[in-house]
Amino acid sequence: MRRHDREISELQQLEEILKQGRELNLAMLDGDQPYVLPLNYGYADGCLYIHCANQGQKLDCLSVNPQVSFCVSEVVQRVTGGTACEWNTRFRSVVGRGRAEIIDDREGKIAGYDVIMRHFGGQVGGYKEKHLEASLVIRIRIDSMTGKQSLPSR
């Protein structure tokens, strides 16, 4: 990171951003080209959990190459002004790297859904069998992450 004055390196702060976020952008490799998607997620204990159908392009990509980059970003305020120099975006974000594992056993999927439901403040359990069968969980073990922020002065 070029702007070290904006860096967040404390794990607790990074986790707070991941816990408050609802959508992440997941970048993977599709052949030799980057491919990014917006996805809902849950976070717990150093892992991100994503719920998806049991087929599709991202599963094809991740099966070949599980290395991913992710980003969770929150725009706190957009400052506008007369000239361009007065404009500013107040934000905080986390960008990281990890490895995706595809979880397709029933118990593993339920545990993953539980993380996602808790993340969104919802009730765990009561998942319909047909939905469990037609879906999968992608778990991303975070290998590294850094945060960046530019917040309004207090």
Next chain:
Amino acid sequence: MRRHDREISELQQLEEILKQGRELNLAMLDGDQPYVLPLNYGYADGCLYIHCANQGQKLDCLSVNPQVSFCVSEVVQRVTGGTACEWNTRFRSVVGRGRAEIIDDREGKIAGYDVIMRHFGGQVGGYKEKHLEASLVIRIRIDSMTGKQSLPSR
């Protein structure tokens, strides 16, 4: 795309999402690994414009490999419920591919800033020379894009 019932393929609708968005996620290659970042942008005539400092990791990556994937996503509504099956996210998003060009001549940078300022509804011109010198514009020519939506019924 697996869910063709959710696909947006009309250029006008795709452009509308790009014109209304304020932040995109840009995925590139850092060596052989994906790398994604959240960035403000402007859109005009099939190209995305990003303003950035004249040094940093993304420029290093894009200089080596200009192929990118981008995503602009808007969460319209989050539907909550008692059980997991009742939860839903209403959204619309565009995911695409393009090639990044680094624009470092003064006139090109001014034209790029103009696109970004217009995109945000701001006033063009009046850019300070020291900011022009310390920054660059990344122009992404969009090669392909598709949209996806799940909107509330009217």
